[in-house]
Amino acid sequence: MSTPDILAALALDLGFDAVGWSAAHVPDTSVEEYARWLKHGHHAGMDYLERQLPRRADLSSSLEGSLSVLVLGISHAFEQLPPPPGGVRLGRVARYAWTPDYHEQLAPLLSRLETETAKLGGRARAYVDHGPVMERLLGASAFLGWRAKSGMLVSTSLGAFMTLAVVLTDLPLQVETQAHPDRCGRCTRCISACPTQAILPGRALDARRCVSYLTIEHRGPVPWELRSGVGDWLFGCDGCTEVCPWSMRAGSVARALRPQAELAHPDLTPFFMLSGRQFDQAYQGTPFARPRRKGMARNACYVIGNTRDPQGFSLLERAVHDPAWEVREAAAWALGQFGETKLLHRLMSDPHPQVSDAARRLYVPC
Structure with missing residues (x-):
């Protein structure tokens, strides 16, 4: 051979x-x-x-x-x-x-x-x-x-x-290269x-x-x-x-x-519950380690906002207090897709300007 x-x-x-x-x-x-x-x-x-x-x-x-x-x-x-x-x-x-x-x-x-x-x-x-x-x-x-x-x-x-x-x-x-x-x-x-x-x-x-x-x-x-x-x-x-x-x-x-089913259909909850270090430990050796915790939580907010699935709303309620401003900004956008006003009103006072600007952009008074 x-x-x-x-x-x-x-x-x-x-x-x-x-x-x-x-x-x-x-x-x-x-x-x-x-x-x-x-x-x-x-x-x-x-x-x-x-x-x-x-x-x-x-x-x-x-x-x-x-x-x-x-x-x-x-x-x-x-x-x-x-x-x-x-x-x-x-x-x-x-x-x-x-x-x-x-x-x-x-x-x-x-x-x-x-x-x-x-x-x-x-x-x-x-x-x-x-x-x-x-x-x-x-x-x-x-x-x-x-x-x-x-x-x-x-x-x-x-x-x-x-x-x-x-x-x-x-x-x-002797390699014959051909398209x-x-x-x-x-x-x-x-x-x-x-x-x-x-x-x-x-x-x-x-x-x-x-x-x-x-x-x-x-x-x-x-x-x-x-x-x-x-x-x-x-x-x-x-x-x-x-x-x-x-x-x-x-x-x-x-x-x-x-x-693995847990990677094909992950539970979104840990993305909002874990600290950055805990996330790194939990998802070490998986593709989710690349965007890290705040990236996966940000993505989850977009998914919840686009699908408007009620089971994800409790995660948005948690996301408005997330330590990462990128997650709070994504949560504001997702809440806007639900037509939620109470939480958006709260985010209008967020210390990060991109979060507060997003909330103001989406807030519609009752």
Whole structure:
């Protein structure tokens, strides 16, 4: 068995769902396209993407002498899970977050591949969704799929619910790079499904409008004009991926990662009850650790306000006293969706100007 076949077979044995090889080369046209995307500010507050541009353009900056890349896909197309009993379980969570942090889960698998590469006489460095690497470009080059109109890499067998990892190597492999055929055709379901019109022409995304970015990476209040678009998304968004015909055709295909009902349908109550330190301890090793307590509580307020579900109202009553002004401001907006006046009147005297301004903007005297 050849060296690339040995590593590919090991990756499949470890639980990866898709495997392919690409040359360790980033075309100048792709670098220029990425630079234009950054220039227009479509990366929102993710300044590290701009800082990393030179490294993304040159894979040898991550592994000296890079010649080939093993590109790996793992599915998070989980079956639906029923919510656990009890609690205030409102809102939706993006499917990749139904399982404990996939970075930590995939790290030992990638370490095995690095070790095996060394046994075969090469050097390797692996990343999963966190290194200065254009994973989707390499995924398309490795024939795992194509960049769809949503900007996501889509596979005919796995759909769009796919997390990518890469293993850079200095193995001098004969890799035939070829583009995967575009299977989007005239379909525009992903564009139509985006609640905030974040999908741009040219198969790119404006992160400033993306619900996934707004509920995970964005710090501070979500712009008012986008809050209704957040809808019932508590964490992340699958709007463009779940409507893709290739995702629907693939069905539930995840086999390595295991979803947990408590992550798929979390109780919102702890987001308002726990201190920041208690939250960090309780949700360590889960995707919810990224936005932290006040981010999850802020998101919960938007969900409660958008759904107007009565079972969430008691949490808004607690949120008006939250130590984080961002949560109190989100609570004011949510109370306005309910037409609540008493609590809004109280928030008009809040010491933080953005909270009091939000309450005044929404307060309608009886």
